[in-house]
Amino acid sequence: MKKIDLVFRTVGERTSDAALELAVKNIQPQEVHIIENVKPFSLAVQQMLAINYNCDFVVFADADCLICEDMTPFLQHNSFPYVDCYVLDKFRGYIHCGVHITRMDVVQLMQKVEISEGDRKYVLRPESRTRELALRKLNQSKVFQHFKIFHDFFQYYRDIFVKYAIRELRSRKDYWQEKLNVNQDDWIKQSKDWDDQDFLVANYGVNYSRELIQEKATLEEIEKFIAYLPQIAMSELEKLNIAEKEALTLEQVWELSAKINPQKWQRSKRMKVFGIGLSRTGTKSLTGALNILGINVVHYPQDETTLQELIEGNFEFSLLNNFDGITDITVASYYAQLDKIYPDSKFILTVREKESWLKSMEAHWSKKAVFDERPEKQKRMELRRFLRSAVYGTYQFNTERLSYVYDFHCQNVLEYFRDRPESLLVLNICQGEGWEKLCSFFDLPVREEPFPHNNNKTHISHHKM
Numbered sequence: 319m320k321k322i323d324l325v326f327r328t329v330g331e332r333t334s335d336a337a338l339e340l341a342v343k344n345i346q347p348q349e350v351h352i353i354e355n356v357k358p359f360s361l362a363v364q365q366m367l368a369i370n371y372n373c374d375f376v377v378f379a380d381a382d383c384l385i386c387e388d389m390t391p392f393l394q395h396n397s398f399p400y401v402d403c404y405v406l407d408k409f410r411g412y413i414h415c416g417v418h419i420t421r422m423d424v425v426q427l428m429q430k431v432e433i434s435e436g437d438r439k440y441v442l443r444p445e446s447r448t449r450e451l452a453l454r455k456l457n458q459s460k461v462f463q464h465f466k467i468f469h470d471f472f473q474y475y476r477d478i479f480v481k482y483a484i485r486e487l488r489s490r491k492d493y494w495q496e497k498l499n500v501n502q503d504d505w506i507k508q509s510k511d512w513d514d515q516d517f518l519v520a521n522y523g524v525n526y527s528r529e530l531i532q533e534k535a536t537l538e539e540i541e542k543f544i545a546y547l548p549q550i551a552m553s554e555l556e557k558l559n560i561a562e563k564e565a566l567t568l569e570q571v572w573e574l575s576a577k578i579n580p581q582k583w584q585r586s587k588r589m590k591v592f593g594i595g596l597s598r599t600g601t602k603s604l605t606g607a608l609n610i611l612g613i614n615v616v617h618y619p620q621d622e623t624t625l626q627e628l629i630e631g632n633f634e635f636s637l638l639n640n641f642d643g644i645t646d647i648t649v650a651s652y653y654a655q656l657d658k659i660y661p662d663s664k665f666i667l668t669v670r671e672k673e674s675w676l677k678s679m680e681a682h683w684s685k686k687a688v689f690d691e692r693p694e695k696q697k698r699m700e701l702r703r704f705l706r707s708a709v710y711g712t713y714q715f716n717t718e719r720l721s722y723v724y725d726f727h728c729q730n731v732l733e734y735f736r737d738r739p740e741s742l743l744v745l746n747i748c749q750g751e752g753w754e755k756l757c758s759f760f761d762l763p764v765r766e767e768p769f770p771h772n773n774n775k776t777h778i779s780h781h782k783m
Contacts, residue, residue, distance in 0.1 A: 321373040322346070322393050325366050327353045328381035332474045336568045337381045344385045345377050345393065358545055360444040367429045367448070376420050378445070382473060383416040386575045387466035398461040399424045400453060404614065405469040406578075409482070409520050410501055412614050412640050414462060416469050420449070427452035441541055442488050454767050462609050471574060472566050475519045479551040482523035484544060487531060492761030494612075496662070498524065500588050515560060526554065590638060590660040591615055593645025594653045595668030596709070596727060598678040600747030601646040604668055606770030607756055608643070618646040625701045628708075634659055647709045650727065654734060657741075664759070665741055667731050670748045672724055676717055683715045747771070 324347035328334040342350060351369050356362040366378065375393065379385070383405060401419035404412050420428075431451045433440045440447040453459060470481070489498045502524060505517035531543055555562070591613050593604045605617040616637060623636050628648070633655040637644065643663075649656060653665055670678075688703050690696070706713050710723050735742035743759040745751050752769030 323373040405467040479523040483527035486527040591643035599668040615643040
């Protein structure tokens with residue numbers, strides 16, 4: 319059996335006791351290390367990296383995460399160097415944060431990482447930055463897995479204020495700034511619908527940080543602001559006449575877990591991301607890259623609900639309540655409809671040299687049957703036949719037909735977005751295009767880690783039946 323250690327980080331969150339009990343139950347660690355009331359977070363990271371571990375993997379879990387699913391089967395079979403866990407966040411939907419499964423060789427490299435003076439990424443995300451540098455030395459990237467984990471439900475108002483004041487500082491790039499603005503619009507509505515002050519406090523924290531700390535603020539000013547945020551939060555909440563919440567009980571957590579279906583969690587219909595390249599054009603690599611950037615997209619979903627929605631011509635896709643977008647031929651033909659349903663969205667057309675693409679398609683389709691009599695395969699075969707018919711007009715490989723479809727698809731996409739270059743990125747991953755074009759499209763800093771490629775087994779948790 320693999321030896322799993324748990325590092326539990328708490329700064330007195332309202333969920334601390336319940337979160338620790340659930341983490342121990344659902345991770346079954348051989349040893350628990352508690353990092354308690356260590357601020358700022360960079361000091362907590364230093365303490366957790368000073369521990370002398372004797373295990374195969376370390377699960378780093380924050381006290382704002384309520385793990386409501388048994389993780390032990392995955393932990394015992396997992397061999398990836400680093401797994402980032404998707405959680406259901408009360409304020410932002412599905413995001414990957416708060417629970418990190420890290421192999422011991424990565425932890426050991428993190429312990430040796432030297433941070434350059436003035437590293438802004440480290441100031442804002444000390445753990446993430448340290449792990450990023452360690453993974454780069456191993457030439458590895460993130461892997462993603464979904465679990466039933468509730469994040470930032472039941473928190474004290476003061477912690478919500480602090481978290482979202484810092485969130486604003488972390489979101490000062492075009493895409494994430496717009497995304498945060500979309501979230502804020504949602505919060506105003508949710509605060510009324512739910513009669514829930516959590517959303518108002520989060521909104522207030524964002525606006526407070528935005529007004530007080532200007533874009534030109536120095537690193538020293540940002541560090542000082544973060545250090546004083548707990549005191550600022552208490553003062554501001556008193557001005558707002560918001561009384562703090564009482565202690566949380568585990569019964570309240572179980573009630574939430576039974577009541578909320580993560581698959582039906584509603585999200586905004588704005589700013590989705592769609593990979594509309596055809597099969598074998600690097601759509602899996604694109605999916606991995608988008609997830610690394612924190613854009614939670616799913617590749618070629620195979621669930622029964624999506625199949626039924628496709629058959630009905632319903633392109634709102636229930637999946638988009640949980641995800642930021644979809645890639646591959648599930649959406650490739652429906653970009654015009656998606657563009658109208660989901661305003662302000664981004665579309666990425668992955669392309670490839672056509673002769674190479676045709677050879678890859680022929681090999682791929684020869685291995686993928688469209689008929690299989692086994693009952694458990696019926697829905698998957700139905701989806702495959704439907705999409706091949708809708709996108710390619712044929713079940714079986716035909717050079718002339720697929721050549722025509724490739725040219726026609728690319729031509730139509732380019733024509734549709736001709737006057738909107740800000741909405742469409744054309745990306746040739748097979749010829750080496752990657753982070754520079756992708757990050758520029760979202761106005762994000764260019765990533766330093768290797769761009770994920772399907773042939774290096776970048777793993778993404780797919781949504782299946």
